[in-house]
Amino acid sequence: MxxxxxxxxxxxxxxxxxxxxxxxxxxxxxxxxxxxxxxxxxxxxxxxxxxxxxxxxxxxxxxxxxxxxxxxxxxxEVILPLHQVIEPAFYVVVVLDLVSGRLNGHDKDTLGLAQQLANRNCGNDNGGGAVVAIAFGELKDDSLDKAGVDRLIHINDEQYAHYNPEQRCNDLQGIIAELDPQHILLPDSINGGGDLGRRLAAAMKQRPACGVWKLNDDSVVCRGSAGKSDITRPLSKLMLVMEECSEPVSETRHENIEIPQKSSRLVDGKLLDQGNISVDPNAIPLAEAGFILSGGNGINDWAQFHHTASVLGATEGASRVAVDDGNMPRERQVGATGTWVTAQVYIAVGISGAIQHMQGIGQCDKVVAINTDEGCDMVKRADISAIGDSTEILARLVELVEQRKLAKQTINEGTSNE
Amino acid sequence: MSSSEFLSQFLFTLISFAILLTLVGAVKRMLLWSQGQSSTIHWLGLLQIPRRYLVDLHHVVARDKYMSNTHVATAGGFVLSSILIILLYVFQLKLQILTWALLGSSLLMFVGSIFVMIRRRNPPPNLSLGKWQRLPKSLMVFSLSFFILTLPATGILPSDTGGWLLAVLLVAGIIWGIGEMFFGMTWGGPMKHAFAGALHLGLHRRQERFGNGQSTGLKAIDLSAKKLGVEKPIDFKWNQLLSFDACVECGRCENNCPAFAAGQPLNPKKLIQDMVIGMAGGDDAKFAGSPYPGIKVGTHKGGAIIPIVNVLVESDTLWSCTTCRACVDACPMMIEHVDAIVDMRRFETMEKGQTPGKGSEILENLSATDNPNGFDPSSRMNWAADQNLTVFGHDEKKQEVTEADVLLWIGDAAFDMRNQRTLRAIIKLLRAADVNFAVLGDAEFDSGDLARRLGDEATFQRLATSNISTMNKYQFKTIVTADPHAFHCIKNEYVEFGGNYNVMHHTGFFADLVTENKLLLDNSKELALTYHDPCYLGRYNGEYDAPRFLLESMGVKIKEMDRSKSTARCCGGGGGAPVTDIPGKQRIPDMRMADVVETKAEIVAVACPQCNLMLEGVVEPRPEVKDIAELMLDALIEGGIENTGEGVVVNMVGAQL
Amino acid sequence: MSNNNLSVISLVSIGEHPTSRRPRRAEQDARAIELGIKLVGDNLQTLHAGKLSDDPSQQTALRSYLGMGLSEIHLLEMSENADAVLVIAEYLKQQKIDIILTGVRAENGESSGMLPYLLAEQLGMAMVTSIAEILSIDEVNQQAEVLQALPRGQRRKLKIDLPFIASVDMAAAMPRQSAFGPAMRGQFEATQAATVTDQESSGWQVADAKKRPKRLKIIKAKTAADRFKAATAKASGGGGKVVHGVEESAQAILDLLVEEGLV
Incomplete structure (x- = not known):
């Protein structure tokens, strides 16, 4: 009809x-x-x-x-309009972090900024630059086009599965010599971009702008003094940019054309990656931990608490009372009088929430409270509050997580068999 | 030659020889003390010894009536007997009256020694055993021997009674008695306390303490010295070494020490004895009192030029102390334990950099931000954003003032959400009483109390001098503060750096306002309430009455705890103890809260932000913890008082309820 | 560890406290010194490029390094806005150094974190960033094993050729306390250094850091009603959810963990 x-x-x-x-x-x-x-x-x-x-x-x-x-x-299902750069007037190079082969938010923001730089001072189709993304190692992400990649240089080889910044730096120098880009952007991250960018800057004898978080017309604003000051300075060729320096590309699709790459000269590196070492979640300092399971006075079964933490892979924390009672060591104490934590998820089990404790978890992103008392301060602060006996809830949570892990394993085995 | 003639001859020789040996011992002991660092010698104090002994010392001893009577008899008898013995047998003044006097004094001493003996039968754990168990027998033998010896001379018994047998027995008894009482006095026997104690009373480092005076502020040290603090026994002042020798091992300090009770590795008595071992050299195997909880006796040794910490005394011992001064207050010999502990802490912090726990972090914060928790110094007044406080300063645009009646010292409670409630209450009360007050705002730094007690004299002196120079820019009559630690620091410890102020704790200040009828409190409420004395207000500054007066003005009948006023137990929050956090068997605030619960009070009134935090940290259910200012605000009758020509007319809006 | 033949130098800067902005011992530099002391004890050399104030109260930041038990700090005297890299590189070229330890980045100024990289380039040394620990040093093969700090407490083991420069991460062992006595008694051994002024940075504008706006969730809605819905949904949903019952509670927590990618 x-x-x-x-x-x-x-x-x-x-x-x-x-x-x-x-x-x-x-x-x-x-x-x-x-x-x-x-x-x-x-x-x-x-x-x-x-x-x-x-x-x-x-x-x-x-x-x-x-x-x-x-x-x-x-x-x-909406198909975004395709942004094409047929004859690039210049290039803007972005070196992606690609944590486990995928674009993360920081990569996308960097690409967003690169697109801003490529398309400023020009009309729709003429005079614009092309954003060249450089990907080292395995690339699992198929959304590069939507993230703003006009051209792609993908260097993949067994050795790029490891940390080899010297080789990468050398490859980049080759690419840069070839493309002569207007700007080179790297995420100023701990996932490789910050390190690689600085190596490149030193090798190219270019003074980079580090910690860039805002682009004005002809200048950038950088964080200086370890985050305490803003330095406004002219655009520079090499820039290490912070997360949220720009909105990621969202309105357009890009060509994502791969530029074939000549095999690069192998560098005799002075650094040799020996692999990550497994870290016990409880060996992670509380202040650094991203996921904390914290126990307080309301816990009756500490063995179960430790078991839950190990199943969840969470770092253990404790309230002052739990520490005073000798259930947890002092360095695990969370709060104004213990450690100030910055976890992404903080689960407070049997902690009613003394003021000092609440001060200490002020910077946590998501707080979960498991408590018998619905009126306590921790429940008021929490994003999710589970009211009930902590022993039972934790037991059920452990079951659920283990089921999930099992299910995942079977799926993985299934795929690997194919 | 008859036995009595022989005795007389023999005693002359024996006593002369014993006195000689005693003098030799005394010189040796003095040489030990003189290894210490120089310090002012208060010669005039020596003249005061009898008075100090009879008044100040006995004032402390008399807290235990049994012991004070016993000591009067024994010590009085001994001193008198000794003088008479010397007159009779060395100077050979054969006066009948002296003989009778000796008979009386030795009898007195004998009676005393019986009581000592009774007490030593089932000695309480705070008493040392070992050589101290021998002392009552020695006292008895000494007094009895001279009593019997004197009987014939008075003519009560015929001379030569008992013949040679008795003479031999008497000789044996006298040798024992004189050996213990004279020779032992300077050669390390239990009677050492009498010799060293007497000199210590005269040459005490804090002469101000005598005659009801007070001297509780720590003494400053020269920061440009080659060595900061005490590393080895010889780094103590000589009069501190002398004071250690005065210890009589009565264990009253041990009974009052909160850290000892909590099972932390500190026993003030053992600490002082360890200092004696350090001074004279040797090990602690012979120590016969309670050990440091958790540390075996006999495992440590020391010497005058051997470092103390972790050789003679474990560092945990030093850091367990809450500086509550309960030991000092209880010590009949007026030994200054806290001074010694802080002296050793100074070396640990300023020379070795080994403040335990969060100490180093706190000290670093203090130097970088002037507050112990590292908060932004410009956020010090954030809590009072809604209070519209008058701030001292020279910026007229901000309506800053240079003059006010009262400088309200905020202290680090400014950064603590719990204690901000107390501060708000104080401000409301000050306004209700129409007090003209102002604050220093961001220019106020931490008072330095914590830094100093953690041994960081350098940071303390920096904070103190900065605070003094800030305060000296403005005119005010009184400093009022809610923090007894700041109160003590500014009142007693800033003096050495040129800061002389009239400082009052808020309870004292409010007590005056209530007396002057400037604050009217509703006294109809019936509260089951007890009051916890803060160490730094009570023992350090003798203020026990103002808080109680205020509570009584609110109609409260205080249910006093057993340990209150000068024997109040610390909350565990002083001296950086929560920072160094030395583990024990239980927590000090839990013990204190148990004291509160015992009174069946529902509210425990406090007068210190630190006590507030420590006691509120006790797991619920527990009595409520409230600062006196908060209670006062609850009981405040608003509208207050109008001063009319005829006198005070009370606006009874609230009071009629 | 006994590495007596090893020549280790740590570079220290004057730090700046994040809130009071007062000079202090830089946290990462202090960790570098701690690492160095653990490695070679008293043989650790320490270098600072800058000027020493005549006023003792202004020396506290540098002296606090001395308070960690160093007997002296070598001072390369240069003017305030001179380029420290050139000065330090010039000095280090004349020494035989096995390991140079620095912080990851300075606590004031440009704080770009470039110094170790530039030094590595100029001295032709290997460079490793953000280390948490030096595990072992094999002097025969001229190699060392180090642990590199990764986000959220993870560690990567690396082999690196001597000589090398390592920047030390905050994840390294806490620095020992700085004691006042040794800090006051420690010495500065100063040499005058030729300086090149950093011209480029003179044109920059420096201001206190502005708080960055929190990024709003991007709403890809085409109509006003959808945008409105998306904007208001966050405020009402999610926050402060209270769940009763064991099963529901466990499920709600699991959902959150899955959403946050933690399980």
């Missing part, structure tokens, strides 16, 4: 006339206004709140979930 919108003046008339006997029946479905726009009947949605006032929940939490998912499903 045609999707053309047809007006039904009678139906519209009935919909407008609330006294019409057929009104109720007609307005249940979607109602279109005279211009064809969808109209919501505010009289039939919502509910009567506790004060007797009508409340309409627009959050989508209550009734629109189905609609929302449908909408997002259609949105993902």
């Amino acid at each position: 045609s999707e053309l919108f047809r007006r039904d003046p009678r139906a519209q008339w009935i919909a407008r006339n609330r006294l019409h006997p057929m009104h109720q029946a007609l307005v249940i479905g979607p109602v279109f206004g005279p211009s064809g726009l969808l109209r919501k009947n505010l009289h039939i949605i919502g509910f009567i709140g506790p004060n007797g006032l009508k409340r309409i929940d627009r959050s989508g939490a209550s009734n629109d979930s189905e609609q929302g998912s449908r909408r997002s499903a259609t949105a993902s």
Whole structure:
């Protein structure tokens, strides 16, 4: 059937006339206004709140979930316009971190900034530069086009699976000599970009702009003094950029054409990667830990607590009371009087939340409270609060996690068998 | 030659010889003391010895009535007997009255020694055994021998009674008695306490302590010295070495030490005895009292030029101390344990850089941010953003002032959310009483109390001098603070750096306001309440009454704890103890809270931010912890008082309820 | 470890406290010294390029390194805005050094973290960044094993040829406490260094760091209603959810862990 919108003046008339006997029946479905726009009947949605006032929940939490998912499903099918650079006026090189072969947020932001640099001071199709992404090692990500990669140089070889910054630095110098890019961007990260960028700068005798977090017209703003000051300085050829230096590319698709690369000269490195060593989560200093399971006075079964931590792979923390009672060592104490933590997820088991403790977890991203007392301060602060016996909840959590691990393993084995 | 003639001859020789040996011993002992560093010699103090002994020392001893009576009898009898013996047998003054006097004094001493003996039958654990168990027998033998010896001379018994047999027995008894009482006095016997103690009373390093005076501030050291603090026994001042010798091992310090009670490895008595071992050389195997909890006796030795820490005394012992001064206060010999501990801590921190626990972090924070937790120094007044406080300063645009009646010292409670509540209460009370006050704002630094007690004299002196130079820019009459540690520091320890201020703790200041009817408190509330004396307010500054007066003004009948006022137990928060965090068997605040629970109080009133934190740190359920200022604010009758011509008219809006 | 033949030098700078901005011992440099002392004890050399103030109260930052038990710091005297790299490289070229230890980056100034790389380039040495520990040194084969700090407490083991430069990460062992006495008694041995002023940085504008705006969730919605929904959904949903019951609780926590990618 045609999707053309047809007006039904009678139906519209009935919909407008609330006294019409057929009104109720007609307005249940979607109602279109005279211009064809969808109209919501505010009289039939919502509910009567506790004060007797009508409340309409627009959050989508209550009734629109189905609609929302449908909408997002259609949105993902949207094909973004393709941004083409046929004759690049210049190049902007981005060296990707590619942690475990995938783009991370920092990579995407760097590409976003690179696209800004490639397309400033020019119209849509002429004079623009091309963003060349350089990927070392395995590349598992297939969204490079959506992240803003116009050209790709992919150097893959057995040795790039390891940390070999000297070789990479040498390869980059070769590429740069060939492309003569206007700018070279690297994420100023601990995942390799920061190190590689500085090596490259030293080798090229280029003064890099480090810690760039903002691009103005002809200048960049860098964090100096270990984050305490902002230095505004001219754009430089080599820039090490911070996370969120720019919005990632989201509106366009890019060509992602791979430029074949001549095999590069092998460097006799002075560094040799011996591989990562396995680190016991409990050997990680609390301040550095990303995932902390913290126990307090409400824990009865400490053996279970330690077991849960090891199953979850979490670093153990403790409240002051747990430390005072000798259940945990002093260096595990979280709080203003212990260690200030910065975990991504902090699970507080049986900790009611003394002020000093709450101060110490102020910088944690997500806080989970497991507690019997719903009124305690920790529950007020937590993103998720599980009210109940901690022993039971932890036991169930361990079960769930182990099930999940098992399920994952079977999937992995299945794929590897294929 | 009759036996009595022989005795008289023999005694002359024996006593003269014993006195000679005693003098030799005394010189040797003095040489040991003189190894110490030079210090002012208060010669005039020597004249005061009898008075100090009879008044100041007995004031402490008399807290135990039994012991004080016993000591009067024994010591009085002995001193008198000794003088008479010397007159009678060395100078041969054969006066009948002296003989009778000797008879009386030796009898007195004998009676005393019986009580000593009874006490030593089942000695409480704080008493040392070993040679101290021998002492009552020696006392008895000495007094009895001279008593019997004197009987014939008075004519009560015929001369030559008992013949040679008794003479031999008496000779044996006298040799034992004189050996213990004279010779032992300077050669390391238990009677050493009498000799060293007497001199110590005269030459005490803190002369101000006598005659009801107070001297509790730590003494400054010269930071340009070649060695900072005490490493070896000879690094103590000579009069400190002397004071160690005065120890009578009564163990009252041990009974009062919170760290000892909590099972932390500190026993003040053993520490002082270890200092004696260090001074004279040897090991601690003969020590016959309670050990440091968890550390075996007999495993450590020392010498005058051997480093003390971790050889003679474990560093944990030093760092267990909360500097609560309970030991000093309880010591009848007026020994200054805290001074010695801080002296040794100074070396650990300033020369070795080995402050345990979070100590080094705290000290680094203090030098970088002037507060112990490393908060942004410009955020010091953030807590008071809504308080509209008047700040001292010269910027008229910000309405800063250079003059006010009261300087309100905020202290590090500014950064602590719990104690900010107390500060807010104080400000409301000050405003209710219409007090003209101002604060130093960001220009206020930590008082330096913590740094000093952690042994970092350098940081303390920097903070103290900066604070003094800041305060000297402004005019005010009184400094008021809620923090007894700051109170003590500014009042007693800034003096050496030229800071002389009239400092009051908020309880003292408010007590005056209440007396002057400037603050009116509702006294109708019935609270089951007890009061915990902060060490730095009570023992350090003798303020026991103002807080109690305030509580009583609110109609509270305080349920006093057994350990209160001068024997109050520390909350465990002083002297950097929470920072160094030496493990023990239990926690000091838990013990203190148990004291509170015993009184069946529902609220424990405190007057110190540190006590507040330590006691609130005790796991619930427990009595509520509230600062006196908070309680006062609850009981404050707003609208207050109008001064009319006829006198004070009370606005009874709240009071009628 | 006894590495008596090893020549180790640590480069120290004057740090700056993050909130009070007062000069202090730089945290990473102090860790470098700690590592150096553990490696060679008293044989550790220490070098600083800069000027020593005549006022003792201004010397505390440098002296706090001495307080760690160093007997002296070698001082290359140069003016304030001179390029330290050239000065240090010139000095080090004349020495026979096996290991140079530095911090990862300075606590003030440009704080680019380039110094160790530039020195490595000029001296032709190997360079390793962000180390947490030196595991062993094989003097026969002229190799060392080091642990490199990775995010969230992970470690990578590396073999590196001597001589090398290593920048020391915050994950390295805590530096020992600086004691006042030795700090005051330690010596500075100063030599005048020829200096080249850093011209380039003179044109830069330096201001206190501005707080960076928190990035909003990008909403790829095409209609106003969707954008509105997406913007408000976050405020009402998620935060402060209270769950009762064992099963529901465990599931809710697991969901969060999965969402955060931790399980």
